[in-house]
Amino acid sequence: MILVILETPISKAGLESLCCATKLGDTLTVGLVGAAAQEAANSIGGCGARFLAVEGEPYSVSRYATDAAAAEALIRASGAALAIAPCTHRWQRALPGVAQRVGGAIDTHAVDISPGSVRRWYYRQRIEVTLARAATPWIILREPGSGDPWQGVPAQATVERLDVTPPATRTQVEGIEAQAASQQTIRPDAALLFVAGAGWTKKQKDGAVRTSEASELILQFVNRTGASLGSSKSLVDQSGEGQAVLPFLTHLHQVGQTGSTPRHRKGLASCCHGEEPHVVGWRFVNERRAINLDPNCGWARGKADVLYVADAFEVLREAAKALGQPGAD
Amino acid sequence: MNLDADILCVGFGPAMGGFLTTLTRGLSEEGLESAAMPGLPPQVICYERADDISFGVSGVVTRARAIRASFPEFDPDAVPMAAPVTSESLVYLLDPHGASRRPAMLRAADGILKIAAEHGAIELPYIPGFLQKHDGFVLSIGQFNQWAGQQVLMSGLAQIWPSAPVSAPLIEEGRVSGVVLAADGAGVRGALTVVGDGPYGAAGRRLDEEFGLPEGHVRDEWAVGMKLVIELPEDTTLAPGTVIHTFGYPEPEIFGFFYTHPDRIASAGIFVPSWLENPVRTAYRYLQHFIQHPYLWRYVRGGRMKSWGAKSLLESGRRGEPFLAGDGYARIGEGSGSTNVLTGSGVDEAWLTGTQLAEAVLVLLREKKPFTRENLEATYVARRRTSWLERENLVAEKARNGFARGVIQGFLGMALAGFTRGRLHWPSGDVKRRTLKEYYSGRLSPHRIVEIQKQCAAAGISLHDALMDACGWPAIQYDGQLLVTHQDALLMGGKVQAPAGAEDHVLFRDAVLCEECRQRTCIEMCSGQAIHAGETKVPAFEREKCVHCGACLWNCPGNNIAFAAGPGGFHSAEN
């Protein structure tokens, strides 16, 4: 039996986990956690699962103590040998502790789940592994964006509510802070990820460092194309060293080793030299192009579909012209 | 004097490995007491500049006589990348492209040798005894250092602190009373300071400035060694322990090596010596031509770069020996002139100097004698003078004299010294520094050189590739695996460590001298392309690319580069 743990309302990542679970060919239980479960259950009623829920105000927020209590109750009540949940912040925080409590095993960042096995990455996303476990319950957190969402029809669902006494907690969730400007972070919803590398802040052909022009060109480009902005670790790190850097970059922009591995459909790397952006950072980006001065850059070769050997300053200047609408900045 | 520790050590390399191995064994056996912290065993602290004790890239073949004396049961299986030598050959590489600069006599000889050559090379039927290493081991010094260092640390009787550069010895009233740490300029006091920071270490150079060199001694011969660690193709036929020494190519003055380690790994590298007269002396481009020589290419084609790195070597040998001991200090290892320039051996010799000093220190500790110049000379220096190290280095002392006059004279001089056990040698001469015009005379017209200089200046790139192309060196066909760009080598062969907040350690002392300099060898020879043309005529330095090879220090014709003790450098991936 498989249990799918989802929060309400059900997110796209949740629907992806559900879709994945329905393909495993086992009886399905959906466990819902949130303020109220009925509506969410109805929205996926067509999946044919049994519905369990832990609902109420304490479970309406993402918090370890309450989430862990809810998930533990769902796993115990369902008797499932396999529990699947989306690998979102909420479940990644809560479910490892639950695995400990129920004496189970846990795997995270799964990109593929087959009956009896899981595929995921190790060593900062450099090694692919398929593994199988005998321990139960086995909790698997599935990486958002690595499969299709469930697309069945809504249907009236019967929800069995579990009576879980909210655990004592000293944590109160105050709210969510979204960064004010759209370019303050990597936005997964953008069609294009534009990765700025350390080359932007290096000495250019004329011997000058032109950081302010680089800032202007990059911001102009991402604003006009609606692209999400990412950066390499080396460029972000420089901000800690007091060097001339692009002022709007923070660790939240970082792709690669100790950053994120975005899943945009298209990726354009500029002035990146090295493994982070090319090997790790855009592993899950489908279509990849790069602008680099070095035609022999071993890092773009074999990793990008197209490598433009050109000066990124010039290309972005020209791109700004091609994109037009200066008022759109 | 308040002591922070009893013995302070600068630099962890083979010499310090030998010193600390021998010392900690002695300390654990004898229950000696610390003067700095009474009641405890003597406190021994070693400061290493680099981020790790297995930091640099370094393949070596060594007879390991001193190492085996320290570890009579030495098992190469215990040390990654170590293997006993199984075959050894000395190979003369012909120039397949006709692009190298060969004296007419050599060119004529090549014409004849070509008939007998296989794979563009002649394997010499016999290796002179003084060059043979057949009873030794192929090692990675990085791995060997790590192996030795871990044992020292586990003894609990010495601390080895990496990424802790020492900027200078602490010199007070003519005696060394400790070290000055580069991190905060703080002084640390110890009864004895052991300086083993190599030939271009800041502490050793400061001692040379303060106390000078013994009369007649000079440090004027250097080489930059650059190496690749290569994963050989799966169908390789090379057995671990295969040792190939080469000469003749990519330039006649450049010696090369190729050692096979276990598990299909090889080290291949070249030494670009100070007597190579070319002012645009790029080791990286030469290294790429070296591995593509047909004799070697048949082994490495289809292989993959695992690691890369570079380091300067002091080639003056015993002629460059400083004062080995003074009040409060002693010097060991390569920086103490221990390298044998005839046999091309330095690691085992360095190890030996460390063990000799440790034995001396244990004697002095046991006898409760202070670390004065007299006491150290009577114990350490005396041991060194009566050992095989001194005997063999005296033979080698003048073996390379001939290279100052020409490459053929150089080879003849080595043979002369080697076969007569040092009784005869080639007369010495001064190494000439050629201008570009002189060096390329007969091959590129002065006008063409100026043209190339202008083109390169306009493109903001260094000269060496353009000049080599113009002389007929074929372009490198990059494959992204083994043949990669210089900058890719910095990324794929390891990682440059340049800790945040550290100051630039390469400084150009006098701007006027840089402005007047036409050679700009510092830019052309930089092993990491860290020195490049700047906005002014003073070259620019990028710490993030510096591999700390030290070559700028001795390549600057005006002696205008200060190479301070700075943390970081190149951390080779697998060395």
Next chain:
Amino acid sequence: MSYQIVVCGGIAPDPLQTLEPVPGPALKNEMMLPHVFDPWAAHALYEAGHLAKLNPGAKVWVVSMAPKAKLQQVMMTVAQKLPFELVPLDGPPGGFTDSADVAEALAAAIRTIAGLDLSRLLLFGGWESATRGAGTTMQRVGALLGITEQFLAVDQLEVRDGGSLRVWERLEGGRQQVSLCSGLPAMLAWATGHLPEPPNHPPTGMANGRLLMPALQKAKPAPAGAGCTFLDVSLPKQIRQTVIVKDKPAAEIAREIVEWITQ
């Protein structure tokens, strides 16, 4: 407030480009590679050091599990950065161990720390290890120690008057959840934080060294298994046929890129 901060963190090979799995699974030559303190845990350690510096009387312990000889080497660098006491565990290398075993070992080691009051504990770690990259160990350690206030991917911590903690956790899409935790014990698994790597300070190293060396010599073996069967371990092999566009005017490249983006 005299905080008692325990930072859990292992070591990771660096640079990583030569990683190659071999049967076991293990990494070929892993112990030959240079290693660093796990970069995520390092962020946690710098935050711990910073907090301790601001609160006199606070103390930092680092509980680390790795092959002893390699751990010792790494610690000689880390120990120069800030004052802490090391609790070493001589465990297997690499990321192919199970977080359940690692957590058991870490929690057991934490329980043995003399003078540690678990009810006042601030448990720190990285939100993932750089090797296993699972992000599950710290929560398990927290669960074993009975810590119910847990935070993952922490970017910022504000200690308020009265000892309550305001915590910013990194969510998807760059948003942050802000929570207020009224008291200890708590577990914070850090993302990058905001602090740069502290420069090396050799006297700090020497001060740490007095306890570090004996602790390492006495490090207890801590076995950890994989907990699973590895069916396949491989390096991704997809090589793209990169089209290299040279000698094209910037305007044309720009036009091509814009066209591609808007497709």
